[in-house]
Amino acid sequence: MLRRLFQRQPSLPNQTVAVDQARYVVFDTELTGLDRKQDTLVSIGAVRMQGRRILLGETFYTLVNPQRTLTSDNVKIHQILPSELVDQPLVEAVLQQFLAFIGDDILVGHFVHIDIAMIERVLGRKLPNRQIDTARYYDWLERNRRQFLGASDTGPIPTVLFDIVAKFDIPLPGAHNALVDAYLTAQIWQRLLVDLPDFGLSKVKDLKL
């Protein structure tokens, strides 16, 4: 146990780095379904951020051969045809590349625990990286804003990615896949990073909602 902790230590980002200076990898996956035990990945898209800056050239995107037949529901959601996936790398290889891409950056995603759980199940181990759920941070900030800043908005706080995108008036690209969703999530995180320090979350170590 101690040894594992010790091994993980170097891969944690410096706890005292300011949240708008830290490195993040914002990602999204598409899955064959939401069953943690049976389902697997269809694609992964990720983009890196240095503080609030989205590094547009540092992206990761790949399709995965899920080695099973996709249900028609799934095909509708992702608009990825089973024939497109046959020639794609297998999930284990993809995840190795993905791990190399993320390094020890902080992982950010919308309802990120779903994606992480799937990745960890396939890997058969936990990811050491710090994890941030934009849905959760958005909700937390919005509640604080309403309570302490007397924001007049009283409606329900949105949780769906596209509703939050609309709230921030983020331009919506025409196409949609895991990488585009990661890009949109990154732009949400970019906005949240502006306000976090005002509510006391100014260092990486504070990011533990």
Add this chain to the structure above:
Amino acid sequence: MIQQITIDFLRKHAPYDLLGDSELTLIAKTASLDFFPSETRIYTQENSKAESLYLIQKGCVRMTAQDANGQDILMDMRSEGESFGILSLLNLGTALMTVTTLEDTLCYLIPKNTVQTLMQNQRFSEYFLRGSTQRYLMRTLNEMRQSRQRGEGSLQTAPDRLIFTTAVRHLVKRQLVWCVPDTSIRQAAQMMAKHKIGSIIVALQDHASAPVQPLGIVTDTDLRNKVIAEGHDAGLPIRGIMTSPVKTIDGDQLAFEALLRMINASIHSLLVVDGNHGNAVLGMVTQHDLILLQSNSPLIVSKQLRRDASVADLAKTLNSAHQFIPLMVKEGVNPGGVGRVVAEVNDQVLSRLLSMAERTLGAPPLPYCWVVLGSEGRKEQTFKTDQDNGLIYADPNDEAQAEAASAYFERFASWVNDALIQCGFPRCPGNYMASNPRWRQPLSQWRKTYLTWINTPEPTDVMNATIFFDMRPAGGDESLVEALLAEVLPRAQRAGRFMGHLARLAVQNTPPVGFFRSFLLESTGPHKGAFDIKKRGVMPLTDAIRLYAIANGVRATNTLERLEDLRKADVLASEQIDEMKDTLEFLALLRLKHQVEQAANGEKPDNFINPNELSSVERSTLRETFQVISNTQADLSDRYRGFMNSAV
């Protein structure tokens, strides 16, 4: 995918649309996207080193530069698809301006290395070289050409031309800071820090009253590149790192020439010398000074006014806008031009206030027109003066609507009058304001008021009438004013007694030419010894010309425009009109110069000119102008003698 989104955006905006696929891909691969909340300083003048070119994906920024007093002056605004930061990136390393977001703003940041590669594309780099410092030179050149073709001095954009009319010597602000060649680098740097300057002249002087002989120059960049980067000893003499000889420019050259030289030589300062006096050193001029010359352009001010969200914001912008008046006067822009620029700016403020009032109080129940009166109506206002305004609204259809309109416009007028006060236009002492129910009426009521003045004029009514016959729509439905004047003007023309009163008024104030060709001066009161240039110079002529205009159905309100219309209508001899125009121009200029000087000294501008403050040429010209006024009055008395007698 993300790259494609970036490339799609780039393709839509100049000059990126000039780039090929590989160049676009290079940007998409190396750029980042940053977000800046509203009112964030993206970088600040002088203190920031530019690392990227910024391309606005969404939002808007304002670019400001500090003048000598540390005041922020608005230079430009950029919005979606526009870039900034290129100059700092290529030329100088440090930012020339401070860039602040006006709203939440997303920017693509294109790193320096990428930009350097892109600049190898000639069309792309030409766009930027033309597009930054030189952009306004081009714009201004075009403006000048166009105005020459139109055969008029382009008054609206007068400040944009300062760069072509200002001699470099006038831009030299402070005394030259220099040091002898043996000064240590550290001491020289300390002097630069103390005086807050980016370069220092190395020079020799034989004795205290001898001319300074410049040998070389040392800039911030020299300190960085030759001293710090190379580990050069700061205790060594400055002459070891100076650049020699210093690039100079004759003080009589135009600012434009100075700027071109700086751009061509990639330097940001020039030593100004006096060619008429053995190249004696006058001081330094920097790119920054030249850029400031461009500031406060009415163009930029009007851009800002359209964005200001509150009365307080408008007041601030308006205040900065009024700073360009002295500059225009100094550079010889004629007063007519100044008046029109001021009217334009004031009208924009008013139109913003009217829409704010409508938003605050709800939509108006009936169409209305906000009118400005007197000098504002004639577009002859220069410094902020008292409010003179009124409100005309369409005739209500029934009693209920009449009541609703009356209540609404009462609140509306007070709101706008108060906001104007906040913007620095004081309450009118004569209460010629829309908040006064007398000057806030439905159209039919206004008609009655005018007709009473015209048909049964009392002397005080006629005084009122002069202000109201200079009425000009400034916001809302102009057709209401059209309708009113179309009806009342022809009636005034035929109303002998009314015209008689106007004529009497026009000759009532005579120019102050006394015996022995001396001035008739104010003999009592706080302005004893001075003369009132407005009352005894400008107003008699303005009154006379108004009379001629009304009598001949001329609808213009601006005095110079009235004169031109009278010329077309062949009412007055062309030479007479020229004389009157020259006179008005001269009086207005004298008055403006006087007021600018007062404002510069922190005094409240007034109309009382002391003959001692005039040059002998000005004094003799003034005497001639008084002769023109006397002649005009005599002529007017002749023409309207019949009317004047009927008005007794």
